[in-house]
Amino acid sequence: MQEYVIYRRVSTKEQGKSGLGLGLEAQQRDIDLYLQNYSDVPFEILGTFTDVLSGGNNDRPELAKAMELARKTGAELLVSKLDRLSRKVSFIEQLMEDKRITFLVASMPTADAFQLHIYAALAGQERRFISLRTKAALKEAKACGVKLGGLRDKTMKRNEVVKANVNDRAERIRAIIMPMRDSKKTVRDIAAALNAANDQTARCGVWGPSTVKATIRPPNGG
Template identity: 55%
Template sequence: MIKYVTYKRVSTQEQGRSGLGLEAQSTDIQRYLEHSAEKPYKVIKEFVEVLSGSDDSRPELFKAVQLARKEKAILLVAKLDRLSRKVSYIATMMEDKTIQFKVAVLPQADNFQLHLYAILAEQERTFISQRTKAALQEAKARGIKLGGLRDSTANLNKARADKALIFAKSIENVVMPMVKQKMSLGAISRALNESGIHTAKENLWKPAQVSRVIERLLANPSVRSRKPQVISAKPR
């Protein structure tokens, strides 16, 4: 019998947010067990942590790893970034011959692919942060006020639209190449989720949200000049 130890994590900020909550992780893990796990199997224990993924000193993860080692069980997480957001930590786990782990949303991925996913996700998160900061500085230089209360609904809506465009532009280099490849909205949302790139509110992507980002980008002059001739907008 194959034994599993499951580990789920949410940060303090992510608690209660749809998509990154414990319920969504439980769903991903259960789907893996039903469709991808070797039979028969048994989940011997579940561990839950409320702590940032950038902090590797996580007591519940330590307990989960220790139990998996002791029971020769597979450590199962919903997504790679639930284990850690650091490539170095993922690499260390892969090199440890005393522990085996699986990622529910990437059931067929081998160690090389998981390492590549971790590298790309960490790199893109860094790029997004840098592009967002640059866009905020540019907006500030133009006199756009993005924080605090507004004097009117119109101003509030304008501030929200500015924030939405800034975020859209921060992921332009990720989204638009997929649009040019005529990928569907559903395929793009899955690719973003599997890469650990989340929405502006740190939720998982849905086709409708991807569509709004694309619309904002194509309505922006700097992006419109590079507009692809054909866009696949039908979610699968």
């Protein structure tokens, strides 16, 4: 029987407490979709562990417990996204070198260890570049006399958060749909899987073949 140890992570206490659309629920949906569509059956969940800490913090007690259980039992460590394990490439590399642990990423169900390593490295580069770009933009705005802070700044930050959440959701949905399509699942099968996981469309509706097709179709309609 296939055995799993589930690990989830959120970065604030508020996310950890509510679990309603702020992280935990979305992670669990990804994990459930993986188990329903990609796992060998039957399977067993030996334990679920959750940390409420930053991804840059390597001192995560629940992750340590999850890893220890995976080592003892030979179960596979399952996470929703790679950055739930860590945002540090060095940590991912260290985990890959541990021969007693095998980990899986639900949103990239067919990725092998080499692909996950490349993804982690590229994601790290992107985060560093975004940080540099943000600092440069703030410095330029300040030099031009723009006052940072206040109501307008808070509104802009809120809009940026909303936009980031929308983009993250779109990326997550496509990461679920595309591997299913590549494995020859029909759009009807994909819609059924998303609905079974209670993963609503962007307009809070149910999935159908047409909405799946619209998500798969490139933005330019090509």
